[in-house]
Amino acid sequence: MKAISYKTIAANEKIVKKEWFVIDAENEVVGRLSTVVARLLRGKHKPYYTPHFDCGDNVIIINAEKARFTGKKLDQKQYVRHTGYPSGQRFATPREWLNKKPIAILEHAIKGMLPKNKLGAEMYRNLYVYEGPNHPHDGQKPKSININEIK
Numbered sequence: 831m832k833a834i835s836y837k838t839i840a841a842n843e844k845i846v847k848k849e850w851f852v853i854d855a856e857n858e859v860v861g862r863l864s865t866v867v868a869r870l871l872r873g874k875h876k877p878y879y880t881p882h883f884d885c886g887d888n889v890i891i892i893n894a895e896k897a898r899f900t901g902k903k904l905d906q907k908q909y910v911r912h913t914g915y916p917s918g919q920r921f922a923t924p925r926e927w928l929n930k931k932p933i934a935i936l937e938h939a940i941k942g943m944l945p946k947n948k949l950g951a952e953m954y955r956n957l958y959v960y961e962g963p964n965h966p967h968d969g970q971k972p973k974s975i976n977i978n979e980i981k
Contacts, residue, residue, distance in 0.1 A: 841964075851973055871957060893962065894961055
């Protein structure tokens, strides 16, 4: 009987090579941008993807305040939070968040697409979101990518 000619490779620190990517969020739909970024943070685009190991890349998002919603979501969608006190449920629309904290819209959407455990928290630390076109990560030499070219 012949042995199997291949072996399954599990990712570890020796194999994983983390890259840096810059994504411009100007005129990009929030949900579609978030799915691509979550996929990059998890490392699902790599051939050695392993679900229980952080093999994703570092992602920098610029112009976060210029991301857009489709349809009537800007006024009809609601973000719900609770203060912890009785009758403490609070609601906000994306339009309100854009005025107060535009970065939080993308952070909230992307964090919701990552695993809800320690590994997800570790992946979330590889995300950097900025208002405007400037970011302080030029030393890492990030590659600029267009999310419409990624499948």
